[in-house]
Amino acid sequence: MNSGELLERSLAYALGSVTGVEAGSLGRGTPCAEWDLGELLGHLDDSLDALHEGLTGGRIGLFPGEPAADPACGFRRRACAVLGAWAAGPGERVLVGERPLDVRVMAAAGAVEIAVHGWDVAQACGRPRPIPGPLAAELLSIARCVVGDEDRGARFGAPVQVPPRARIEVRLLGFLGRRDSFPG
Numbered sequence: 001m002n003s004g005e006l007l008e009r010s011l012a013y014a015l016g017s018v019t020g021v022e023a024g025s026l027g028r029g030t031p032c033a034e035w036d037l038g039e040l041l042g043h044l045d046d047s048l049d050a051l052h053e054g055l056t057g058g059r060i061g062l063f064p065g066e067p068a069a070d071p072a073c074g075f076r077r078r079a080c081a082v083l084g085a086w087a088a089g090p091g092e093r094v095l096v097g098e099r100p101l102d103v104r105v106m107a108a109a110g111a112v113e114i115a116v117h118g119w120d121v122a123q124a125c126g127r128p129r130p131i132p133g134p135l136a137a138e139l140l141s142i143a144r145c146v147v148g149d150e151d152r153g154a155r156f157g158a159p160v161q162v163p164p165r166a167r168i169e170v171r172l173l174g175f176l177g178r179r180d181s182f183p184g
Contacts, residue, residue: 003107004086009135010111011079014118020125021072030124031178037124041071044117048078051110054094055085062097108142115139116176136169
């Protein structure tokens with residue numbers, strides 16, 4: 001697995017979801033019960049800001065930057081900056097607070113976050129977009145490595161039971177506490 005390629009594919013998927021954001025829709029509910037669409041987009045923008053910090057400065061601060069006035073536009077702009085920073089050649093390690101992390105692990109974990117929240121955005125916009133199967137398969141293997149019990153309740157919901165032969169995207173969503181549909 002190439003972390004940069006995975007990050008790029010996740011960003012492309014999420015950017016496609018963000019195109020569904022319409023003016024006046026930021027108050028809509030999302031699969032992330034505690035966030036409306038505007039807050040979810042703000043969280044995505046903050047996640048990209050952290051990735052960009054790690055890629056360009058070798059350190060991720062523990063406090064978020066300033067939110068964009070237009071969160072959908074901010075996400076698009078930040079996504080391009082992250083791709084440019086990866087293409088410029090990141091270092092090998094990044095400090096998260098004071099803890100070192102391999103930059104490839106940071107990128108892979110970021111790819112999970114970005115793609116799954118891209119799915120959340122599409123659901124909130126009433127334009128469901130399945131996460132492509134090959135991407136979902138790679139993301140599920142990463143999610144199983146980086147999401148632990150201590151992340152449940154705070155960052156992710158409890159796993160949702162899905163049929164054993166469910167599509168890989170549905171298994172990824174279930175692992176991260178989401179149902180494969182959202183009433184909107």
